[in-house]
Amino acid sequence: MRTLTHREKRIVRLGAIAVALYVAFFCGKFFVTRRADYVKLLVEGQKIKQEIRSYEDRVLTVKTLMEKFNLDPAKLSKATAVAETSSAIQKAAASGGIQFGPIRESPGRPSARELASVKLEGSGPLPALITFLHRLDSLGFPVVLDSVQIGADTAKPGMIKLSLTIIIMDFDQWKTEEPPHA
Numbered sequence: 811m812r813t814l815t816h817r818e819k820r821i822v823r824l825g826a827i828a829v830a831l832y833v834a835f836f837c838g839k840f841f842v843t844r845r846a847d848y849v850k851l852l853v854e855g856q857k858i859k860q861e862i863r864s865y866e867d868r869v870l871t872v873k874t875l876m877e878k879f880n881l882d883p884a885k886l887s888k889a890t891a892v893a894e895t896s897s898a899i900q901k902a903a904a905s906g907g908i909q910f911g912p913i914r915e916s917p918g919r920p921s922a923r924e925l926a927s928v929k930l931e932g933s934g935p936l937p938a939l940i941t942f943l944h945r946l947d948s949l950g951f952p953v954v955l956d957s958v959q960i961g962a963d964t965a966k967p968g969m970i971k972l973s974l975t976i977i978i979m980d981f982d983q984w985k986t987e988e989p990p991h992a
Contacts, residue, residue, distance in 0.1 A: 878948070892926040895951040895978050899928070902949060906942045908934035908972070918977065925978045927956065933963045933971050952979035 814822070892915060903910055910932035918924025934942075939960070946953060959973040 906938040
């Protein structure tokens with residue numbers, strides 16, 4: 811093989827430098843676009859992570875409320891909600907020593923998102939009545955106390971008369987409500 815002249819060596823060096831610059835430019839461009847895509851995916855992933863975190867907070871809040879009120883909206887059936895609620899109220903009253911007379915159920919007002927209205931009249935000792943009223947929110951049903959009347963039972967000394975109107979809420983109507991536009 812013959813030796814290269816000084817001029818040929820210089821041309822080879824310049825060619826190698828030109829090829830190296832060409833490769834570096836286009837490979838660099840390739841890596842820059844890959845890096846930009848990576849950063850874009852990273853930012854998108856962080857946004858999704860933030861959204862998930864906000865949903866986790868909401869789930870935790872709903873879970874605490876469900877545990878506090880012993881209420882699972884997924885298990886509520888509109889067809890049997892009134893009967894099951896009435897039964898749960900009677901069991902809670904009987905376990906506390908309260909004796910209820912006749913229970914009157916009437917249909918609720920659809921405009922107020924009610925399933926039914928239940929009127930109860932009974933009597934029992936004061937601590938049992940207070941415990942019963944306190945336990946109403948943890949029955950596992952969506953109930954609201956509409957009216958409460960408490961008075962002395964003159965026929966039985968030491969007993970208190972209680973007259974309640976309880977509204978059973980319709981959760982199906984609450985689910986379809988659109989959020990307020992503020």
